[in-house]
Amino acid sequence: MLSLYERAKQAQWNATTDVDWSIDVPFGCPLPDDSSFAMASFASSPLARRGRPMWDTFRWELQSWMVSQFLHGEQGALVVAARLVEVVPDLDSKYYAASQAADEARHVEAFSRYLNEKVPEPYPITQPLRELLEDLLSDSRWDITALGMQIIVEALAMAAFRLAHSTFHDDLICDITRLVARDEARHVTFGVMSLSGIYREMTTAELADREDMVLEAAVLMRRRFLLEDVWERIEVDRAEGVEFAAHDDLMVKYRQAVFSKVISALNNIGLLTPRVRDGLEKLELIGFADRALRPGYRR
Numbered sequence: 163m164l165s166l167y168e169r170a171k172q173a174q175w176n177a178t179t180d181v182d183w184s185i186d187v188p189f190g191c192p193l194p195d196d197s198s199f200a201m202a203s204f205a206s207s208p209l210a211r212r213g214r215p216m217w218d219t220f221r222w223e224l225q226s227w228m229v230s231q232f233l234h235g236e237q238g239a240l241v242v243a244a245r246l247v248e249v250v251p252d253l254d255s256k257y258y259a260a261s262q263a264a265d266e267a268r269h270v271e272a273f274s275r276y277l278n279e280k281v282p283e284p285y286p287i288t289q290p291l292r293e294l295l296e297d298l299l300s301d302s303r304w305d306i307t308a309l310g311m312q313i314i315v316e317a318l319a320m321a322a323f324r325l326a327h328s329t330f331h332d333d334l335i336c337d338i339t340r341l342v343a344r345d346e347a348r349h350v351t352f353g354v355m356s357l358s359g360i361y362r363e364m365t366t367a368e369l370a371d372r373e374d375m376v377l378e379a380a381v382l383m384r385r386r387f388l389l390e391d392v393w394e395r396i397e398v399d400r401a402e403g404v405e406f407a408a409h410d411d412l413m414v415k416y417r418q419a420v421f422s423k424v425i426s427a428l429n430n431i432g433l434l435t436p437r438v439r440d441g442l443e444k445l446e447l448i449g450f451a452d453r454a455l456r457p458g459y460r461r
Contacts, residue, residue, distance in 0.1 A: 163252075163254040163255055163258055163352075163355060164254050164257070166258055166348060166351060166352060167254065167257045169348060170258060170261040170262070170265070170348055173344060174264070175268070175341050176268075177269075177271045177272040178271075180341065181272060181334070181337060182334070183275070183279070185332065185333050185334040185337075186332075187280035187281070187334055188332070189222055189226075189280065189281060189282060189332075190218075190282075191218075192215070193218045193221055193222075196217075196221075199411075199412060200412055202412075203413070204217045207406050207410065208398050208399065208402045208403055208406055209398065216396070220396060222331065223392050223395055223396055224329075224389070224392055225329070225331055225335070226281050226283070226284060226285060227389065227391060227392050227395075228322065228329070228330075229335060230277060230284045230285035230286070230287075231287070231291060232269075232273050232319060232339075233270065233274055233277060234286075234288075234295075235291060235295075235315055235319055236269040236270045236273060236319075237270055238291075238298070238315070239266045239311055239315065239316065239349075240263060240266035240267055241299060242299065242307055242308075242312075243259055243260075243263035243265075244263050246259040246304065246307070247259040247260050247263065249307075250304065250308075250356060255352075258352055259352070262349055265348075265349070268345075269342050269345070272342065273338070276334065280332075280335075283395075285391055285392075285395075288386050288391060290382040290383065290386040293382055294310065294315070294382045294383070297378075298311055305356075305357060305360060306371075306372070306375055308353055308357060309353075309357060309375060309376070311353075312349060312354075312356070312357075313350070313353045313357070313424065313427045313428060313431065313433075314380075314383065314424055316346055316349045316350050316353065317353075317423040318383060318423065318424060319342075319346055320343055320349075321420040321423040321424075322339075322420050323340070324339075325416075325419060325420070326340070326343075329416075350427055353431075354427055354430045357431045357433075359432070361433055362432060369435075372433060373435060373437050373438050376428065376433065376438050376441075377442075380424075380441065380445055380447060383421075384417060384445050384447060387407065387416070387417050387420075388407045389403065390403070414446055415449070417447060418447060418449035422449065425442065425447075425448060
């Protein structure tokens with residue numbers, strides 16, 4: 163834990179001076195074609211009937227929506243990190259949690275400035291993310307708060323940041339997410355170190371509570387990625403857009419890619435139980451690579 167704390171101190175960056183805010187963000191401008199896989203997704207989407215420019219509109223709005231949700235998630239993470247300073251049981255963990263609070267403040271600063279200066283109309287927090295953060299912040303059990311934020315929300319964010327090069331459309335946000343992803347990797351590690359071993363000591367009822375929390379959070383986060391707010395913004399029928407997002411191969415693969423970090427972290431802390439794994443599979447959040455974590459798996 164002290165080694166992680168030392169790494170956190172050495173890796174601090176400044177959102178004002180270490181980011182080139184002069185980089186132009188041509189929001190709404192035409193974009194080059196995506197991969198053939200993505201273009202096939204567009205062709206089968208509700209957007210296709212409105213022509214190729216609508217795909218670019220969707221891609222810019224998706225970026226605006228994602229960065230907006232990053233900001234809201236980091237605001238929640240800032241509150242959670244501050245709470246963890248108080249409730250984690252040992253001094254070394256308090257040192258690290260305090261450094262994480264400083265990280266989260268810097269992330270809020272960077273995403274807030276990007277949205278305020280570069281994006282015409284950021285998005286409010288989505289209802290699923292709001293529900294999850296309210297649940298986590300109202301729970302008095304520190305391990306539930308850490309599980310929800312450090313293992314689920316932070317791991318999802320870290321995966322999304324690392325996919326930024328293929329999902330975002332300007333160098334500025336790619337630079338910001340690269341810096342933030344470096345911090346998030348430590349935050350997930352802190353969560354894994356803090357929670358490792360504690361589930362072996364819990365009663366069956368206590369463990370079931372944690373499994374319930376993971377599965378409820380997964381339902382909310384999957385729903386978030388059905389992009390209800392984006393469809394409404396670009397005037398696509400909400401039900402049709404949600405149906406497309408739920409079943410389109412590209413959308414399914416993206417959700418599996420970002421959830422892979424969550425699944426790995428759950429496995430590392432001993433909470434990828436058969437019940438949790440089966441629940442995630444029913445939600446189509448476990449891809450081929452993650453199925454390899456199943457005991458006795460054979461290729």
